Amino acid sequence: MAIVQSSAGGPAHTSLPSQTRRTLLKGFAAAGAAVSIGSKIARAQGEIGFWAQNLPNEKLIDMYSTILRIRWFDRTLADKQLSDRSFRNLIHLYCGQEAVATGVCAALNNKGPFEEIDVIFGTHRPTGHAIAKGVDMKKLAAEYNFKATGLNRGYAGEMHLADKSVGYIGADGIVGPAAVLASGAAFAFRARGSKQVAVVFGGDGTYATAAFHSSMNNAALLKLPFIYVVENNLYHQFAHYSYSCPMKDIATAASMYRVPGWVVDGQDVTQVYNKMKDAVDRARAGEGPTLIEAKTYRYYAHWGAPGAEVGKLGSFGYDPQAITSWRPERELRDWLQRDPVDIARNTLISWGVIDQAKASAIEAAVRQEVKEAFDWEAQQPLCKPEDALKNVFVEGTVAARQFG
Amino acid sequence: MAIVQSSAGGPAHTSLPSQTRRTLLKGFAAAGAAVSIGSKIARAQGEIGFWAQNLPNEKLIDMYSTILRIRWFDRTLADKQLSDRSFRNLIHLYCGQEAVATGVCAALNNKGPFEEIDVIFGTHRPTGHAIAKGVDMKKLAAEYNFKATGLNRGYAGEMHLADKSVGYIGADGIVGPAAVLASGAAFAFRARGSKQVAVVFGGDGTYATAAFHSSMNNAALLKLPFIYVVENNLYHQFAHYSYSCPMKDIATAASMYRVPGWVVDGQDVTQVYNKMKDAVDRARAGEGPTLIEAKTYRYYAHWGAPGAEVGKLGSFGYDPQAITSWRPERELRDWLQRDPVDIARNTLISWGVIDQAKASAIEAAVRQEVKEAFDWEAQQPLCKPEDALKNVFVEGTVAARQFG
Amino acid sequence: MASKSSMYAMYEAVQHEMRQRKDMTWIFELTPAVASNPGTPVINLEKEFGRTRVTNTGIDEMWMAGATLGAGLVGTTAVTYIPYQGSQIPFEIIQNHAGKLRYMSGGDSTMPVVFIIEISGQSPGFGGQHSDYEADSYYAHIPGVKVVIPSRPYDAKGMMASAIRDPNPVVYLFPQGLRQLSEEVPDEQFTVPLDKAAMRTTGNDLTIVGSGAGMTMVLDATDQLQKAGMKVEAIDLRSLKPMDTETLVKSVQKTKRLLTFDQSYYTLCPGAEVIARVAENVDGARYKRIAFPDAPPPASPEMFNWMRPNAGHIVAAAKKFIA
Amino acid sequence: MASKSSMYAMYEAVQHEMRQRKDMTWIFELTPAVASNPGTPVINLEKEFGRTRVTNTGIDEMWMAGATLGAGLVGTTAVTYIPYQGSQIPFEIIQNHAGKLRYMSGGDSTMPVVFIIEISGQSPGFGGQHSDYEADSYYAHIPGVKVVIPSRPYDAKGMMASAIRDPNPVVYLFPQGLRQLSEEVPDEQFTVPLDKAAMRTTGNDLTIVGSGAGMTMVLDATDQLQKAGMKVEAIDLRSLKPMDTETLVKSVQKTKRLLTFDQSYYTLCPGAEVIARVAENVDGARYKRIAFPDAPPPASPEMFNWMRPNAGHIVAAAKKFIA
Numbered sequence A, B: 001m002a003i004v005q006s007s008a009g010g011p012a013h014t015s016l017p018s019q020t021r022r023t024l025l026k027g028f029a030a031a032g033a034a035v036s037i038g039s040k041i042a043r044a045q046g047e048i049g050f051w052a053q054n055l056p057n058e059k060l061i062d063m064y065s066t067i068l069r070i071r072w073f074d075r076t077l078a079d080k081q082l083s084d085r086s087f088r089n090l091i092h093l094y095c096g097q098e099a100v101a102t103g104v105c106a107a108l109n110n111k112g113p114f115e116e117i118d119v120i121f122g123t124h125r126p127t128g129h130a131i132a133k134g135v136d137m138k139k140l141a142a143e144y145n146f147k148a149t150g151l152n153r154g155y156a157g158e159m160h161l162a163d164k165s166v167g168y169i170g171a172d173g174i175v176g177p178a179a180v181l182a183s184g185a186a187f188a189f190r191a192r193g194s195k196q197v198a199v200v201f202g203g204d205g206t207y208a209t210a211a212f213h214s215s216m217n218n219a220a221l222l223k224l225p226f227i228y229v230v231e232n233n234l235y236h237q238f239a240h241y242s243y244s245c246p247m248k249d250i251a252t253a254a255s256m257y258r259v260p261g262w263v264v265d266g267q268d269v270t271q272v273y274n275k276m277k278d279a280v281d282r283a284r285a286g287e288g289p290t291l292i293e294a295k296t297y298r299y300y301a302h303w304g305a306p307g308a309e310v311g312k313l314g315s316f317g318y319d320p321q322a323i324t325s326w327r328p329e330r331e332l333r334d335w336l337q338r339d340p341v342d343i344a345r346n347t348l349i350s351w352g353v354i355d356q357a358k359a360s361a362i363e364a365a366v367r368q369e370v371k372e373a374f375d376w377e378a379q380q381p382l383c384k385p386e387d388a389l390k391n392v393f394v395e396g397t398v399a400a401r402q403f404g
Numbered sequence C, D: 001m002a003s004k005s006s007m008y009a010m011y012e013a014v015q016h017e018m019r020q021r022k023d024m025t026w027i028f029e030l031t032p033a034v035a036s037n038p039g040t041p042v043i044n045l046e047k048e049f050g051r052t053r054v055t056n057t058g059i060d061e062m063w064m065a066g067a068t069l070g071a072g073l074v075g076t077t078a079v080t081y082i083p084y085q086g087s088q089i090p091f092e093i094i095q096n097h098a099g100k101l102r103y104m105s106g107g108d109s110t111m112p113v114v115f116i117i118e119i120s121g122q123s124p125g126f127g128g129q130h131s132d133y134e135a136d137s138y139y140a141h142i143p144g145v146k147v148v149i150p151s152r153p154y155d156a157k158g159m160m161a162s163a164i165r166d167p168n169p170v171v172y173l174f175p176q177g178l179r180q181l182s183e184e185v186p187d188e189q190f191t192v193p194l195d196k197a198a199m200r201t202t203g204n205d206l207t208i209v210g211s212g213a214g215m216t217m218v219l220d221a222t223d224q225l226q227k228a229g230m231k232v233e234a235i236d237l238r239s240l241k242p243m244d245t246e247t248l249v250k251s252v253q254k255t256k257r258l259l260t261f262d263q264s265y266y267t268l269c270p271g272a273e274v275i276a277r278v279a280e281n282v283d284g285a286r287y288k289r290i291a292f293p294d295a296p297p298p299a300s301p302e303m304f305n306w307m308r309p310n311a312g313h314i315v316a317a318a319k320k321f322i323a
C-alpha cells in the first residue's frame, strides 16, 4: 500500500466543499509529496509552471464539464450493463481517471485541419480519451451499441474507436503497440516540419511491453515531439503493477533515455494540465519527448461493472473474473476520497470561477446532454450484415467465403 | 569520438613489454577512469574485489592461452577467407574482443554434468564464446567448413553453434532474443533450486531490441541468476552505437531496473574476470541479475575479412559492404595499442607468473594446436545430402518435397 | 470420471505432469493458474507448486515464450499459457528459435516445451483484435514445431499430456470456443497422439474436414446431414503439423467429395493445405472450402454473426455439393 | 532505359515518389539508403532527402514497422525496409494493426504505407535463420494488407510505384535472390498492378505457378521443357493477396495439369492456396507441388543445395506428370 499512500497522499479534506484557496494550496503541497521525484526532475529543469491558474474561466469550466461528461457517460454505461439488456456494450470503464484525459487533452490542439491538430493514441479504456479529445457523445453511444450510424459504423465497438476529425487516432485493443505507432506519428511530424505533437496514453501495464522501450528509445534518439502519458491506476487486469515493474514510479524509467519523467497527481486536473503544458511546450520547441506518469485509479472492475450497483459509483462487490485480484475494497474507498470531479469543482469554486449553484447547473446540463446521447443512440439503425465485406481496403469489398 | 577515448582511455604504454607491476597498476588506474560509473556503482555495493590477483598460476596461464587460441583461430579464419577457397567459412571475426569472452567464462563452471554447469548464450560472433567456454577447436574448424563431423554436423555453420556438453547453449543469428532465452534458463535454475548461472553475451546492438527490456525487467522482477554481458565494440554493423543508444554507457540502463550495471575495460582480462566474479557471486547468492558492459573493439570488418591482408592483423582497407561506415582507421590503430593479448601477457609477466620466453613458448604451442585443428578439419568428410531431412524433430525424418 | 470443461481437463493433465516432474514450470499472464469445475477439486497450480515454478510478471508474451524456450534448452520441461490478445507477439521466438534451434545445432539442443497459444472465442462485440481466429495458419507454416489443436475436453487433456511428454517444442492452439464444452473425461492421466487426425463419423458421400472450435459446427452439421440421409465422413485434423495426410486421402478416395471448414481466414486457411494434399493424391474428386472471409472480424453482432462460418453454411454447401 | 538491378529499379521508384511527396519518409536499418548500378547515377535517399525523412536508428524492426504505420495514420506516405534477419519481428504490428485499423475504424483510418520485407537469398552456408524463405505464407494469411512479391527488376520498380501510391498498407516482399537479376528498366516512372498475375509463357499441356525468387527456376525449367516440345503456361503470381484466381483457373481449365513451385516450406506454401483455389473451380485436373521440405535450411552447402527446389526438379516432375 505504500505506493498508494504516497501517490494519493492528498488529504481527504481537499474534497470538502467548504474549501478555501488557502487550504487548497495545502492540498497541492500534500499532493506534492506524492510527486516528489517527478517534480524534482521538473524543478531541476527550472519548470515551475503553474499554468492552470492563468487559464480563462471558459476553459476551466470546459475542463470541469469534460470531466463530468466522461463520468456520467461511463456511469450510464455501467448502469446499462447492469440493467438494460437492449444496450449491448462491452466496456472497460474510465471512471476515476477523468482528470488525466481531461488535463492532457486540454493542453493540445483539438480543432482544425488534420495536418495541424495534435493527435492522441489511446487504449482499450477509451471513453475518457475520446470525450476529452472532442468525440461526439451521440456517435460514441451509438458505436458502443454497434449501430450503423455509430462513430465507426459499428465496426469498432469499444476497443477500436477512432475519429480523425478531432485527432483521436484511436483506441487499440492490444496493450503496447500504440506507443510505437504514436512515436511514428511524431516522426512524421518532425519529417514534415510541422508543430504537431503525438501523445500516447498507456496504462501501467504498457511499461513491461516491448513498445515501451522501443518508443521511448527512438523518440529520445530522434528528439521526437512525443509524449508518453502513463495512466498508472495500479493494476494491469488483476495484478498490481509491482508484479510488472521493479520501481515505485514508472516515470523514473524515462531517465534511462535521458528524457524527463514526471509524476503527477492524476486526480487533480489542474496539476495534470500544468505538467502536460510543459511537455507540449518542450515538444513544439523541438526539445524532444517527455514521459508523464499520472497516479490514478479506476473505480470499476478491469472490465465491465461486476460487483457494482445501479445508481452507485464503483465496484465494491465480487468480480468473478478476478480469481487472483489484489484490489482491497478500502483502497477504492481511499481513492474515492480524492475524486477528480470533487477536486475540479472545489478548485473552480475556491478560485471564484463558479459558485456551488453554477456547479450544480453545469452538472445537470451535462447529465441532460449524456441522456440525450443515449436517447439518440436508441433510435439508431443496426448494421447491415453484408457491410461486413466493406472497409477491408479503401476500395471495393472482399468476397464472402462463409457460404462455400 | 569522446566515447572511445573515455572507454579505452588506458595509456598506450600498458602494452609495452618491459612493464613493471607498478606501471601496470597505473594502467589500471587510468583504465579505471574509463569505468567510473560502473565502479562507482560497484563500490557503492562494497564490491572492491580484485580477485584475479589471487588466481593460481595455472588458471592465469590458461586464461592467457584461451585468449591466444581465440586470436589465432580467428586470424586463421581471416587468412583462409582471403587465400584458401577450399575453406568455405562465412564468419564474423572476434579478434580484438578476446579478453571479454575469456574473462567472463573464466568465472563460470564449464565442466561437469549438464544439470550443474553454468550456461552461456552467445551471438553471431561466436568463436570467442565457443572457445572460452571449452568447445573443441577441431570440431569448431570442421563446423565452420560444414563438415559432417563438425561440432554440429554441418547444420550450424558459424551462426548457430551449440555445445551442451560445455554449457554453450549456443550462438544465435538473430540479434536480441538470446537474452530472453538466457533469462528463461535462469528462471529454470531458480525454479529447480540449482546454483547454476545463465549468461548472455550481447553486442551493443542488442540494447535497442525488445529483448533487452524484456530480459532485464523480468530478471530484475524475479531476481534471476542472470548476467547480461554487453560487448560494446562501438558498432552495430556499420552504425556507431550512438545511433542506437542515447547514453554513453549502456551499463547505466541497468539502474532503471534496480540492477547493478558495471562498465569494465574489455581489453584487460583480469578486470573482466574481477567484475564477472562479483556478478556470479551475486547470482549464486540469490541477489539477482547484473549487467556488465565491456568496452571493446573488433579488429576486422563487421563480417569477414574485407580490407585485410593475409598474415596481417585487422581490416584497414575498404569494406564494400560499408557504404555508410563510420569506422575511422585511426580509431582501429588506437585500439590496437591496447591489445588484449599484449595486456594479458604483460600482466602475467609483471606478476612473475611467466617470463617472456615462457610466453613465447605458450603462443607457439597454441599456434600449433590451432594448425592441427585446421589440418584435422581438412581431412573430414562432407555432409550426406539426405541427412538434411533429419534433426527437425528428435525422432524420425521429414519428407522430401523438392522433387514434387 | 466426471464431466469436465476443456480448460479443467487440460489443467488436470498439467497438474499430473508437474507432480511427476519436480522442476517443471508454468508461466501465465492474465489467465490465473487456477481451474475449477463443478463436482471436482479446484486445481490451483500457483498454490500447489509455488511461485518459483508457477509465475506471472507483466504484459510481455515475448518473454513468456522466450523464457519457456530457454528453460527447455537447459533441460526443464516448461509450459506457458499465452492469452489470445498476445497470440502473435511471440511469433518470431517460436518461428526463428523454437522451430530451428534443434535443427541448426545438428540435434544438440532439445526443447521439451509447450506453448499454449489461445485463439479467441470469435464472440460478437469484441471486434478485430479480440474475436479473430487466425493463428492456426501462421503457426502451422513453421518447421520444427508440432502444431496441434484440440476440439473437445477429452483431447484437450490427452493432447496436453502428450505435448508435455514430447521432447519437441509443441504449439498447443487452444480456441476459446472450447471453453463452453464439457464432457466426461477420465481422472487418470492418458495420452492422445499428436500426429493423428480423428475420424468422428464415417460415410461414403462426403468428407468434411475441420479442426479446433470449428468442429462443433462440423459435427452439428454432420448430424443434420446424416438425418437427411447423407453419409458424411467428418474428420477432425487435431494436428496441423504434422498433418495426417493418409487419413485424409483414404477418405476422399472413397467419397470423392471434400468440403473443408475453417474459422480462419480463407486465404491459406488449414483447409487449403488439406485440399492441396488430397488433390495431389486423389484424381477426379471435387472440392469446396468454407472459411472466414479475408477480413478482420467486425464488432457489430449483426455483421459478425452473418460473416462467421456456421453449421447452416455447411449443410447448405453440402447439399449443393451432392446435388 | 538501361539495364538495372532489382534493387536499383526499386530505389528508382522510391526516389521518384519521394520527389513528388515532400513529406514521404523512409526508415532503414542495416541496408544503406543507397543504390548504385553501372552506367546510372547513384541514388542516395539519405543525402537527397535528409536525415529527418530518411533515417536509421538501432536494431528494432518492430519500431521500423510501427513507426511507419504511425506515420501513415497521420497522413504521411511512409516506407520501411526490413532486413530479412528481422523479417518476422514486426509480424504482430502488421497482422494486428496495419491489417485491421482501417476496418476496425469503419474506414476512418488510412495507412498509405509500404513494408518492404526482405526474404533471404537462400544462399548455402548461412543456415537456418539467414537462408530461410518462409515469410510469404505468414504475411499472405493476414487480412487488410496487400501482399505482393516481384520476380524481376521491371516489376520491382513498377510494383513499388503502385505500392507507394496505394492508399492501403502493402507488404512488399523482396527476395534477395532477385539481387543478382538485371534487365532493361525504363527510367521514367511506371506502375504495375498489385492484383494481377503475369502469364510469362502460354501453352496447353501444363500450368506451372510460382512467385518471387522461384520464378527464375520456373522460367529456366519452362525453357527446357518448351525445347523438349512441352507447351507450358508459366504464371508468376506477383500478388499473393489478393490472389488472381481468374488467371489461374482459366489456365488450368485449359491444361488440366497444375504444378506449383515454391521455395517456401511445403505445408501452407503459396502453392497450397493456388491448388485449393483451382481445385474448387476446375474438375478433373491433376496437381503437384514442389516446395522446400518442412525443415529449416541447413548450413552445409551439400545438404542445402540438395534440399532446395530447383529447375531440374521442375523438369523431372513435369515429365513424370505428362507421361
Ligand SMILES: Cc1ncc(C[n+]2csc(CCOP(=O)(O)OP(=O)(O)O)c2C)c(N)n1
Pocket (backbone or CB within 6 Å): A123, A124, A125, A173, A174, A175, A176, A202, A203, A204, A205, A206, A233, A235, A236, A237, A302, C030, C059, C083, C085, C086, C089
Ligand atoms: C499484448 C496484450 N496482452 C494482453 C492483453 C489483455 N489485456 C487487456 S487490458 C490488460 C491490462 C492492461 O493494464 P493497463 O495497461 O494498466 O491498463 P488498464 O487496464 O489498467 O487501464 C490486459 C493484460 C492485451 N490486450 N494485449
Ligand SMILES: Cc1ncc(C[n+]2csc(CCOP(=O)(O)OP(=O)(O)O)c2C)c(N)n1
Pocket (backbone or CB within 6 Å): B123, B124, B125, B173, B174, B175, B176, B202, B203, B204, B205, B206, B233, B235, B236, B237, B302, D030, D059, D083, D085, D086, D089
Ligand atoms: C533482429 C535482427 N536484425 C538485424 C540483424 C542483422 N545483423 C546481424 S549482426 C548485426 C549487428 C549487431 O551488432 P552488435 O549487436 O553490436 O554485435 P557485433 O556485430 O558488434 O558483435 C545486425 C544488424 C540480425 N541478425 N537480427
Ligand SMILES: [Mg+2]
Pocket (backbone or CB within 6 Å): A203, A204, A205, A231, A232, A233, A234, A235, A236, A237
Ligand atoms: Mg493499469
Ligand SMILES: [Mg+2]
Pocket (backbone or CB within 6 Å): B203, B204, B205, B231, B232, B233, B234, B235, B236, B237
Ligand atoms: Mg557491436
